[in-house]
Amino acid sequence: MSPTNIFKFRPATLAAGDDRWFVEAWDSTLPYLASIGSTSQWQYIPSNIPGAVSKVKKMVEDSDICAKKYPIASPKILSGNGVPPLDWDKAYVAEIDVKKEDVPIALADKYSNEHGETVTIPVGAMVLMARSPEYVRAVIPEQDENDPFIYLSFLMTDHRAGGLAKGSGSALLSIAKEEVKSLGLKRLCGDCWRGNGRRLVGYYDGQGLKAIGDFDVPKNEQDSWEGAVTEWRA
Template sequence: MSPPHHFSLRAASLTESDSSFIISAFDASLPYLETIGSLAQWGSTPFSQRPGWVEETQQQLQEPKRNHIADMTNSLRVFVLEAELVEQGIGRKDMEGLHSRVDDDGRRFVLVGFAFVRGNWFPGYLPAVTVAQAWPLQVEDCLYIEVMVSDARTKDLFRGVGAALIQEVRDYGRARGKKILYLDGWAGNERKLVRYYERQGFHEVAGFSLPRSQKEPWVGSLMRLTI
């Protein structure tokens, strides 16, 4: 068991390094999901091989900058979670395939996860009846984690990445006067992901089902956490 690590959250930059990390972490999630019986959550085709996906993701990474220029403070924010590398026992072989950076003080950080977070927003794919159950809070009081990924390649070195991501986003929301953090998760595979979010303090608002062409419906759960 690896020791506790110091995690920190920062806004994703427009550098090739952050873009490459986010794309590769999406891809790395699929083999891991397969090992736990959850491949149906996102399918087996690597994200980077899906038509138009890389271009769409890179455009999303540009969105926070455009929103900042337009003073749209409650739109998309992309955050990267890092762990400071201080253990002497982690060698070069352990770091193969991982993304890291060195700051101006010479400290080394490993990129371990990311989150796309939106304010004043609910995803359009949610059924209206599901969103209706999220009220009576005003949407201005809410943050929504659109997607959150812990880099599966780092799980043997850094534990608690998902919990740290949630806590950091929660702190971000609290500092901005938000009251509720929402997300939705896949409810297949015996609701393993839903139970994980419940262990992080989320409560289920409502379940939902989304039709898919020539596939079983995608079943999910809308969840909320008091900030």
């Protein structure tokens, strides 16, 4: 597939079964991470962990609720001091239209019964929140009244889609930046694994999200998950 893949975007919803697809796509990242020496980024298969499955379902559910409560991304939803409401959540799916004959083998069975010559395949996902997760708060607060932000809590590519997913991460990040601007804010933050020579940190740097601090999340008495908080400014 051409590197100039053309994506379309929609909100993730429980009705569309996106919570199940999120988990399947998350599972698909493990072989890829192993191939680039980043096995320690994720050491478990999400679909085998009830807590991970529940976490993903809640992401999509919270986005559904937010879409009803805050249907329009506007500065009008900000508080008097310009801070977004902490219950603001938005999950996105990036999709691509492709001829049936070009569907990757890993997904062929799933789309074999679709009608028509063209099918729409989800290839990437993103979750935005108006608060930082607890594990990064040594670097960044839950929210900053003096410098408010939207937080990128989840960004993923479905590796079963192969070349069809190429560029979807960058495209989703562009949507995230537009969300920040639509809300009248100027700051997008997020975090990522910093192991394997900070390879993933370098990816986000190339997308305009610069590292602003490192953190460690203990996994056991001897080991920890190494992370970095990143930031983009409009």
